[in-house]
Amino acid sequence: MPAPLIEMRGITKSFGAVKANEAVDLSVAPGEILGLLGENGAGKTTLMNVLFGAYAPDAGEILIQGQPVRITSSADALAAGIGMVHQHFHLAPRLTVLENLLIGIPGKAGRIDRAGGLARL
Template sequence: MSETVPLLAMRGITKAFGSVQANRDVDLTLRHGEVLGLLGENGAGKTTLMNVLFGMYAADSGTISIEGRPVALHASADALAAGVGMVHQHFHLVPRHSVLENLMVGQKGRGGRLDEKGARARLDEIAGQYGLGLDPDRRVSQLSVGEQQRLEIVKALFRGARILVLDEPTSVLTPQETEG
């Protein structure tokens, strides 16, 4: 795709909850390789806008395009299929399962079997590329909050996210974890 076509274009996004206007006619553009931060007061609509992008809320009006193609994001599965991953403030992990098992939840395998060897290789690839090393056999309940957040990021990348949304990424971290 041409570098002039944005990776993500949200145009005229409006979302209300009853009489409360969370987003009104919001435009957002993200180009390939760009890092974008949304800043604002609590209740300003940042999370709502990202939930619209992730298919958790339907916009009342507006359009979303990824690489110039309009997309309909009616559910998080639609967003994942379009290459949008989201790390929420509150993690979506299974504490009694291992890091690797959490990565494989919801994955489809050939003939009904999951490819654990392939998943380990993919985890190693992501860990090496982004410096997000995790022990694949460690239980999530044994991970620090910072490691759990790292796992959520790896999980989004593992599932093919090209657009990664981090909602309040440091809100649950200790000061030591935010500096490391």
């Protein structure tokens, strides 16, 4: 059985006395589509911000295709093949979802490479 495409093990993230995530495990297999559901304040966005390098976890590890990775910035996440479309107020307003995902990935002549992005899907 192949390793999960993305795996988060024991992710814990606190903000002062508030634990946003406590020992969270998440696994996504190749080709799998996953939705995170929960009430406001449940820690969904915090967990994704850890995966995308916006926050450093207090504990836990991230694996990509079974290999441990250290993600300390969005550049690290992008280099590992992880993109993130933020909630609506973080989006570039005139771009599509695909174009928002491609921000930060070098394209031809410094422009967004839509065709290359679609080919990678």
